Amino acid sequence: MSTDPSTPAVDKGLLLDELDEKFAAFQAFRKSDSAAADEILGGLGAQDDVDREIVLELSSPSPLGHPDRFPASHRLAVRALEVLDRNGGRSVKVRGLGPLSPIAAFLVQQVATFIVRSYQGSVADKMLDLYGRREANAREDDPSRYMLMRARMQMERLKPGFKRNALGVPLFVVGGALFSTLLSLIQQAIVSALSGTAGRIIATVVIGLIMLGVGWVILRGSAVAHRRIHLSLDGPIEALWQTIGRCGDPPQDPSRTFAMIAVILALLPWILIPTGLLVSGIAALF
Numbered sequence: 001m002s003t004d005p006s007t008p009a010v011d012k013g014l015l016l017d018e019l020d021e022k023f024a025a026f027q028a029f030r031k032s033d034s035a036a037a038d039e040i041l042g043g044l045g046a047q048d049d050v051d052r053e054i055v056l057e058l059s060s061p062s063p064l065g066h067p068d069r070f071p072a073s074h075r076l077a078v079r080a081l082e083v084l085d086r087n088g089g090r091s092v093k094v095r096g097l098g099p100l101s102p103i104a105a106f107l108v109q110q111v112a113t114f115i116v117r118s119y120q121g122s123v124a125d126k127m128l129d130l131y132g133r134r135e136a137n138a139r140e141d142d143p144s145r146y147m148l149m150r151a152r153m154q155m156e157r158l159k160p161g162f163k164r165n166a167l168g169v170p171l172f173v174v175g176g177a178l179f180s181t182l183l184s185l186i187q188q189a190i191v192s193a194l195s196g197t198a199g200r201i202i203a204t205v206v207i208g209l210i211m212l213g214v215g216w217v218i219l220r221g222s223a224v225a226h227r228r229i230h231l232s233l234d235g236p237i238e239a240l241w242q243t244i245g246r247c248g249d250p251p252q253d254p255s256r257t258f259a260m261i262a263v264i265l266a267l268l269p270w271i272l273i274p275t276g277l278l279v280s281g282i283a284a285l286f
Contacts, residue, residue: 023059030056057246063134064144065245073236073243074151077127080236081120081162088120088228089113094220104217111221112228115255119229121163123237123251128155130247208268215265218258226255 022040029036046055064070092109094101131152138145234253241250 023055026055026059027061060246062144062245063138063142063148064243066243067144067147069243070144070147070151073240074154076236077233077240078154078158080233081124081158084116084120084229084232085162087232088116088225092221092224104220107217108220108224111218111258112224115222115225115258116229117164119225119251119254120233121159122254123233124155124159124162126251127240128152128159130244131155134244134247211265211268215262215268217262219262219266222255222259222262226253226259229253229255 022044026037026040026044029040041052041055044055046052089109089112092105092112094105094108097104131148135145135148135152138148230253237250241247
C-alpha cells in the first residue's frame with residue numbers, strides 16, 4: 001500500500017493528552033461543579049470513594065501540596081528521628097518487683113528499643129521512597145524538584161544510621177541465655193507432666209507464669225515505645241505528610257500491635273491453667 005507524501009497525516013491524538021484533559025477538567029470542576037466532576041470520574045471508571053481518591057491523587061498537578069513549607073517540615077522530621085533514636089529506649093525504670101526490678105527494667109528497655117528502632121527505620125525508608133517518587137514526577141523546571149532532590153540525597157546519607165540493629169549485642173547475648181533457660185524450664189515441666197497429676201499441675205502453672213511474664217515485659221516495653229514515639233515523631237511526620245500532600249497516611253506506630261500480642265500472651269495463661277487443671281482432674285479419675 002503506497003502513501004502520498006503530499007497528503008497530511010491524520011493526527012489521532014495521544015492517550016496522554018486525553019488523560020491530561022480529563023485530569024485538568026476534574027481538578028477544575030471538583031470544587032465548583034460536583035455533577036461534572038462525577039461525570040468525569042465515571043468516564044475514568046471510578047465507582048466509590050477510594051476510586052475518587054485515586055483519581056484525585058493521580059490528577060494533582062504539583063509534587064508538593066505546600067512547597068513553601070516542605071523544607072521546614074523535612075528538617076523537623078529529621079530532627080524528630082534524631083531525638084527518637086537517641087532517647088527512644090533510654091533509662092527505662094521498673095519498680096515494685098524487688099530484686100527482679102533491674103532485670104525487668106533491662107528487658108522492658110530492650111523491647112522498647114526494638115520497637116523504636118524498627119519504627120524509625122521504617123519511617124526513614126518511607127520518607128526516602130516518597131521523596132524519590134515525587135522527585136521523579138516533578139517537572140524539570142519545577143522548584144519543588146530541587147527541594148525534593150536535596151531532601152532525598154540527605155535521607156540516603158542518613159538512612160543507614162536510622163536502621164541500626166534493632167536488637168543490639170547485649171540483648172542477643174542475654175536473650176540467648178534467657179531463651180535457653182526458658183526452654184529448659186518448659187522441657188522440665190513437660191517431663192514432670194508425664195509423671196502424674198501433680199506434675200501436670202506444676203507444668204501448667206510454670207508455663208502459664210512464663211507466658212504471663214513475657215506478655216508483661218512486651219506490654220510495658222510497648223507502652224514506653226508508644227509514649228516516646230508520640231512525644232517525638234508522630235506530630236512531625238504527620239506535618240511532613242501534610243505538606244507533601246496526596247500521599248496517604250503517614251507510617252503507623254507498631255506499638256499497638258505489640259501491645260495486642262502482649263495482652264494475648266498475658267491472658268492466655270488464664271485459659272491455659274484452668275484447662276490444664278481440668279485435664280489433670282479428668283485424667284485422675286481414670
